[in-house]
Amino acid sequence: MTTATLSLSELTAAATEAAKVTAAASDAERAGWLNAVADALDANAAELVEIADSETSLGAARLTGEVARTTGQLRLFARVITEGSYLEAVIDHADPSATPPKPDLRRILRPIGPVAVFSASNFPFAFSVAGGDTASALAVGCPVIVKAHSGHLRLSERTAEIVAEALRSAGAPEGIFALVSGREQGTALVQDPAIKAVGFTGSIPGGRALFDLATSRPEPIPFYGELGSLNPVVITGAALAERSGQLAAGLAASFTMGAGQFCTKPGLVFIPAGTSFAADLAEATKDKPAAGMLTDRIAEAYPDGLRSVASLPDVAVVSGTVDQDAGANGAAPVVFSTSAANVLQRPDELLEECFGPTTLLIEYSGPEELSQVLAKVPGSLTATVHAQPDEDVSALVDQLTGLAGRVLFDGWPTGVAVNWAQQHGGPYPATTSLFTSVGATAVRRFQRPVAYQDAPEAVLHPALREGNPLGIPRRVDGELVLR
Known part of the structure; x- marks a missing residue:
């Protein structure tokens, strides 16, 4: 999953194939993948902290806490997808008596496809290789290719090895995760037709340059950039x-x-x-x-x-x-x-x-x-x-x-809780979007809505089937039904 000998085009092609599997995987399967990565990072925390401290000078105490935050994020997203409301399942039954007659419509959020993630310098774990962008994209079924940050390259490579092995051992498909490095690779990653969205944390000049690339492609894609903030x-x-x-x-x-x-x-x-x-x-x-x-x-x-x-x-x-x-x-x-x-x-x-x-x-x-x-x-x-x-x-x-x-x-802004209510985003240049990059709803960045009209039950996602086999919250005929 992080084979260094593969070219970028081979990595994105593998991610495209993996996307077919990850989109079809159940929430429970994907939650298992996330939990496996969290367990592997926790098991190797001491080694990772030592590498991180040698490259960033952030100190063992701070970095140990950041590993815990990172694995906590992974486990949060596992809970988010098994709870089910992230799908925003909506059912409006047919009403032939309406004027005009209303068809049966069922709407759900689906994964958008392979995602590029750019690591941040200031959080070598929580906003890096296995950080929130990666976790939230994997959670909803989007393969991820991470561009490593040059400020902690050795840590990025070792973290990627651990993530890849954990995913493989948990049964995730080949191509679901990869790591690249270098500015040229990062630029090419944003421009690759297989990539359907980008997550970025970094400077305003660097982020704006990539944002412009993403939106000027023949097929423009969303660029979820966290840039500068004066707070x-x-x-x-x-x-x-x-x-x-x-x-x-x-x-x-x-x-x-x-x-x-x-x-x-x-x-x-x-x-x-x-x-x-x-x-x-x-x-x-x-x-x-x-x-x-x-x-x-x-x-x-x-x-x-x-x-x-x-x-x-x-x-x-x-x-x-x-x-x-x-x-x-x-x-x-x-x-x-x-x-x-x-x-x-x-x-x-x-x-x-x-x-x-x-x-x-x-x-x-x-x-x-x-x-x-x-x-x-x-x-x-x-x-x-x-x-x-x-x-x-x-x-x-x-x-x-x-x-x-x-x-x-009556508080201070440093410190960002990772939970359901968090909003870590703001008007430009804080971010280039309306979404949060921290917390449960960060998954919304990597999903797109699809409605199915008069579809046979057999082709519907389980979340849209009449009997609600997943037992998740849904809106049915305008009413919120919790189970």
Whole structure:
């Protein structure tokens, strides 16, 4: 399933053949494949963590937890498909007496075919070879070809070996899973006619280039890209008056977590003008150590990004220094501050993501100016509100709902729960789609609806047969029937 000697066209041809088998496989069979992969990864966790730490410097504790998250995702999707609502089965019985007469219509979601998945640099397990994109695609019956990330290539290869062997031992078809590497292979993968969708986590420039390739093909395909996100945080004056020190400690822990390399890092923090919060944050940040970054390229880019922000008019350095060598010494935290008026004058320069342990405080004069500057913030994965219980923040929440996929209250956005309700996505450039890449409904990206009209029972998917042999939730004649 990961035979290195096969060409890309041979891999995609094998995936196309495998898709016939995976689409016909039962939910229980596919759940067995996912659980087998999860068990194999858990059994080899110590080896994988050692390799990952040598390539990413994320530390054994963080990486061990990430393996557990990854296997938890696989097992979640096994439960999702056996529960059955993911199929969105709908039955409308014929009504000859209607005007005009209504036929028997039965609708279901079906797998779209082979999927390409691009690994992320910052989550070498959970958003990588066996991560959420791979798990959700395999769950619904889509073969997967993963493009390995160059930042953890040895880990990718070893993980792929374990995944492939687990799938094979569990009875999955040859061609259901493969790994390729290199930029040229990644570009060719997106353009291959056999590929029917792409999952991507990475930078805006890289993701946008692949998105354009996917949509400009003779047969355009969906590109589910998670790109950049500033994750704005709004703190009210009342909240600062009550708990400024506590908020500063929470923010310092959040924006420095993982050397600021989380896609949900709070990169913009809006505070009322004239408070002591900047001093409180400087105090909370002063003892945060420098940390190694994921790749040499990322480490080189971080100081450049800091210097770019510091060079802008009316931007102050609250704590830390922009003169650092992140490659040699690790990335050290830096806090900047500016005014909302300054952001309104130069949004393109100040509202640009800087990947690393840095955040920008933006002081606003009142609700009207806050609303004006928030309107300039690009689409984000998250938005956060810190207010007091008796404050009316409904207008603010409405505005934040328009620019983010997940709105938090009195918390911090780093950390993404993997469950049924999660929404990890947002308006562009956070993502290129309306779907989530984390949680149960991530499977919806790799399915397409098909309706069958007046079809004989024998040709129908079991989920659409009259007696509901799978015992799954369905909508029948407009009514939701749970079993």
